[in-house]
Amino acid sequence: MSYHEAPTIAAPDAPRLDQDDRPTLRFVTCGSVDDGKSTLVGRLLYDSKTLLDDQLDALASESKTAGTTGGDLDFALLVDGLQAEREQGITIDVAYRFFATKLRRFIVADTPGHAQYTRNMATGASNADLAVVLVDARKGVITQTRRHSHILSLLGIRHVVLAVNKMDLIGFDGDRFASITAEYLTLAGQLGISRVQCIPVVAPDGDNIVAASTRMPWYAGPTVTAYLESVDVAGDVSQRPFRLPVQWVNRPHADFRGFCGRIASGTIATGETVTVQPSGLRTRVVRILTPAGERDRAKAGESVTLTLADEIDVSRGDVLAAGPTPLVSDQFAAHLVWFDDEAMVAGRRYVLKCGTASTGAVITTLKHRIAIDTMAQESATTLEVNQIGYVHLNLDRPLVFEAYRDDRDMGSFILVDPISHRSAAAGMIGSSLRGSANIHWQRLAVDKSVRAQLKQQRPCVLWFTGLSGAGKSTLADHVDRRLAELGRHAALLDGDNLRHGINRDLGFSSAERTENVRRVAEIAALFVEAGMIALVALISPFRSERELARLRVEAGEFIEIHVATPLAECERRDPKGLYRKARAGELPAFTGIDQPYEAPQAPEITIDTSELSSEAACEHIIRYLREHNYL
Amino acid sequence: MTGQIVSIMEPSPARNAPNEAPAARNAPSHLRRLEAESIHILRETAAEFRKPVMLYSIGKDSSVLLHLAMKAFHPGKPPFPLLHVDTTWKFREMIAFRDQRARELGLDLIVHTNRDGLSQGIDPFTHGSARYTDVMKTQALRQALDLHSFDAAIGGARRDEEKSRAKERVFSHRSAAHRWDPKNQRPELWSLYNTMLAPGESMRVFPLSNWTELDIWDYILLEDIPIVPLYLAACRPVVERDGALIMVDDERMPLRAGEEPRWRSVRFRTLGCYPLSGATISTAATLPEIVSEMMASRTSERQGRMIDRDSPASMERKKAEGYF
Numbered sequence A: 001m002s003y004h005e006a007p008t009i010a011a012p013d014a015p016r017l018d019q020d021d022r023p024t025l026r027f028v029t030c031g032s033v034d035d036g037k038s039t040l041v042g043r044l045l046y047d048s049k050t051l052l053d054d055q056l057d058a059l060a061s062e063s064k065t066a067g068t069t070g071g072d073l074d075f076a077l078l079v080d081g082l083q084a085e086r087e088q089g090i091t092i093d094v095a096y097r098f099f100a101t102k103l104r105r106f107i108v109a110d111t112p113g114h115a116q117y118t119r120n121m122a123t124g125a126s127n128a129d130l131a132v133v134l135v136d137a138r139k140g141v142i143t144q145t146r147r148h149s150h151i152l153s154l155l156g157i158r159h160v161v162l163a164v165n166k167m168d169l170i171g172f173d174g175d176r177f178a179s180i181t182a183e184y185l186t187l188a189g190q191l192g193i194s195r196v197q198c199i200p201v202v203a204p205d206g207d208n209i210v211a212a213s214t215r216m217p218w219y220a221g222p223t224v225t226a227y228l229e230s231v232d233v234a235g236d237v238s239q240r241p242f243r244l245p246v247q248w249v250n251r252p253h254a255d256f257r258g259f260c261g262r263i264a265s266g267t268i269a270t271g272e273t274v275t276v277q278p279s280g281l282r283t284r285v286v287r288i289l290t291p292a293g294e295r296d297r298a299k300a301g302e303s304v305t306l307t308l309a310d311e312i313d314v315s316r317g318d319v320l321a322a323g324p325t326p327l328v329s330d331q332f333a334a335h336l337v338w339f340d341d342e343a344m345v346a347g348r349r350y351v352l353k354c355g356t357a358s359t360g361a362v363i364t365t366l367k368h369r370i371a372i373d374t375m376a377q378e379s380a381t382t383l384e385v386n387q388i389g390y391v392h393l394n395l396d397r398p399l400v401f402e403a404y405r406d407d408r409d410m411g412s413f414i415l416v417d418p419i420s421h422r423s424a425a426a427g428m429i430g431s432s433l434r435g436s437a438n439i440h441w442q443r444l445a446v447d448k449s450v451r452a453q454l455k456q457q458r459p460c461v462l463w464f465t466g467l468s469g470a471g472k473s474t475l476a477d478h479v480d481r482r483l484a485e486l487g488r489h490a491a492l493l494d495g496d497n498l499r500h501g502i503n504r505d506l507g508f509s510s511a512e513r514t515e516n517v518r519r520v521a522e523i524a525a526l527f528v529e530a531g532m533i534a535l536v537a538l539i540s541p542f543r544s545e546r547e548l549a550r551l552r553v554e555a556g557e558f559i560e561i562h563v564a565t566p567l568a569e570c571e572r573r574d575p576k577g578l579y580r581k582a583r584a585g586e587l588p589a590f591t592g593i594d595q596p597y598e599a600p601q602a603p604e605i606t607i608d609t610s611e612l613s614s615e616a617a618c619e620h621i622i623r624y625l626r627e628h629n630y631l
Numbered sequence B: 001m002t003g004q005i006v007s008i009m010e011p012s013p014a015r016n017a018p019n020e021a022p023a024a025r026n027a028p029s030h031l032r033r034l035e036a037e038s039i040h041i042l043r044e045t046a047a048e049f050r051k052p053v054m055l056y057s058i059g060k061d062s063s064v065l066l067h068l069a070m071k072a073f074h075p076g077k078p079p080f081p082l083l084h085v086d087t088t089w090k091f092r093e094m095i096a097f098r099d100q101r102a103r104e105l106g107l108d109l110i111v112h113t114n115r116d117g118l119s120q121g122i123d124p125f126t127h128g129s130a131r132y133t134d135v136m137k138t139q140a141l142r143q144a145l146d147l148h149s150f151d152a153a154i155g156g157a158r159r160d161e162e163k164s165r166a167k168e169r170v171f172s173h174r175s176a177a178h179r180w181d182p183k184n185q186r187p188e189l190w191s192l193y194n195t196m197l198a199p200g201e202s203m204r205v206f207p208l209s210n211w212t213e214l215d216i217w218d219y220i221l222l223e224d225i226p227i228v229p230l231y232l233a234a235c236r237p238v239v240e241r242d243g244a245l246i247m248v249d250d251e252r253m254p255l256r257a258g259e260e261p262r263w264r265s266v267r268f269r270t271l272g273c274y275p276l277s278g279a280t281i282s283t284a285a286t287l288p289e290i291v292s293e294m295m296a297s298r299t300s301e302r303q304g305r306m307i308d309r310d311s312p313a314s315m316e317r318k319k320a321e322g323y324f
């Protein structure tokens, strides 16, 4: 019969359900390209009898067509599941695979060795309890071995299996194995990786993978599987103080208000007191709803819903805590692994996600960068893709966190580029920069909405951008006066004027222009916070900087007005004679001449002053503000 | 002869509602861990996206997903609707089960069919499974997501299903054209998900990423989750075709010369469109029997899916084009 016929039902030999509580070990494979990581994982799947007949058939036929092993079973094909990976014979992204032995369940993340894909290695390692680091016995410990080990150490992985692979290619030489082992142990010692088990293996043949090798009688230690089955990696976060980052407020009807989240650490019981961070408000837990029903207590790792005794303000991003107060600060120091092809820019605002909270964050200083080969801390001004550094960060608002070494959930974060939306870096918090003095964010009694109501306006930023001489200042001035006539409260921030005051220290290099825009954006945001309408007239030639200014205020509070007068017209007007100078080469980096102006892609308003009088343009803007309920 | 009309079994009555699972049962900690992780992912999706939707395919994974969603937002309802892409070729029992579940749970159910495909008369028999799947599933799904401008679509795919799925993130980015770029996925560390999107882009979210097929069955058993009865063995009319057993679910199935539906005791490991779902000879008529049978099985569940057989790497290509 050609179709599949299921076997008759036999009592399974493995224990089921209630009795089946084998613990799960999560591990990651890493090491340099072609060291044999995927082959080792494939072999583990094969030897653990995880593979089914149709998968084995597929492996046999694919090994012939796509294999790198001359027709023998190419175990790497079991995990290298992307078309591009099979074509190139390399791993590009993490594969997550599951298998079990009699003693344990395993989740393995097989990661790429290529330096280009370091971010994918970090992805796979971030949730691992243990790492299997492979080295090619012919090459020993090389830069990529060091880089991966360094990342493992930053991620807090303390257990490593060093699999010295391809022993067949060095004639099963025990001395060579010993010297590689010694070199790696030195590295591990420096990195604080406390437990290392070194095992000589031949991944495709299975030597010392599941079965002990007969070809290396000089090795008396455990096989890879035996070690993975027995190693104790337990670190019990339920012993730590209670922390629950609030994910979601569940309010199905007026009689129920529950706070949902996964408990990061500790335990909680009904009747216990918790504080809401960062506000510091105190209350009591009334009910604990778990997926298995209502309970008296819950512990780290569980996704729960709590109800509280008092009607207090708790929202997503807050943390419910008991015991010692968590760290609360708007400044901290952290290790970063840079992922983005676009290098880190100090002073630029990124979006930081930590737990369930998100906020704008600026890297204020790069304290040092780590030279992977020597492990030296070198001074640097930026981090390029795949580089590791230690930085200070300033946040737009205080965050609740812990040091990463104490709590992975509360001490880890990512930085997202606000323009490209790429994940730019992963971060591990070292310490707060405000010492032990917790600052509690004061929930201001008079907030923006109260102030805005007083003035009968919705605060916002009107950001006039355009070439020099486009008419930004004239137009902004017009709108400012018109608003005053209407009894509304605005403030005009003109780029030229600010350069005489707060920005007096800044010149016109790219970095100084960035800083100029940043300061103006900050000031505008303060005015918005005070309930006012801020008018900004600034060339602000770079799209990315205007996007950052937009992020500085809430959604709907930023109105970008492109004063789109054509360059020829601006140059014809040349009110300050600047174009003439620029053409004569006397003004380097002049926008529109030898520095590009990046026009807005989707401005809220576009105005061409060569077609519209200043009065008409002004009325156009006022109408927009009325129609969108700002006035 | 054009076909056979077969009797439809009534879907089994719904069992326990979520959150009223038998409390005394001691769940294995690894199932509770998977459950907690999935609920965390569902809540992140609800919190971070403007307009999420849950893809409901009526199969066992969807049943588990729906059950988890009910738990995640209990005592409220999930803050997103269900979407079923109906190719019009689903087993009739599936459709009956779908409507019954949505009604019992009081959830919004959106059913979308690619009308263009329907009017062109695209069917799995004449147009081949590849073309049919593209038009009636992939394009239909993209239409539905665009029509309602959903920015996140939650699906029940698992990493253990297939090699390219094993490579996919929990929060998997899609371009404005719904494309997946497997070579350029966002890093995804810890449980921190980068959910930022540009206009038109969207996210596919897979809360069951780390579950295995066995975990799904164990959990269905543990929580007494209702499933379509087609998963349980019963006598059904099937024909043997291209090495698979195809159930003759309605009169639209053209029988080839010599094909004569035979009543055999069969069940399905995966459910989809009946012409593309191969049955397994089995007498496992209860959940514990299914689990035992699975444990002893030597083939993967994909074996029965005709659409994965079209070409190697077909799943990755279909996914890149927007298939779930």
Ligand SMILES: Nc1nc2c(ncn2[C@@H]2O[C@H](COP(=O)(O)OP(=O)(O)OP(=O)(O)O)[C@@H](O)[C@H]2O)c(=O)[nH]1
Residues within 6 Å of the ligand: A031, A032, A033, A034, A035, A036, A037, A038, A039, A040, A068, A069, A074, A076, A089, A090, A091, A092, A111, A112, A113, A114, A165, A166, A167, A168, A169, A201, A202, A203, A204, A205
């Ligand atoms: N002779 C010999 N060849 C091996 C051994 N282990 C792996 N190989 C071969 O080395 C090549 C690379 O193996 P992979 O498993 O793809 O290496 P990898 O570390 O996963 O590579 P990337 O993921 O791309 O970094 C393949 O052709 C393997 O068959 C070994 O122990 N001995």
Ligand SMILES: [Mg+2]
Residues within 6 Å of the ligand: A037, A038, A039, A076, A080, A090, A091, A110, A111, A112, A113
């Ligand atoms: Mg590999």
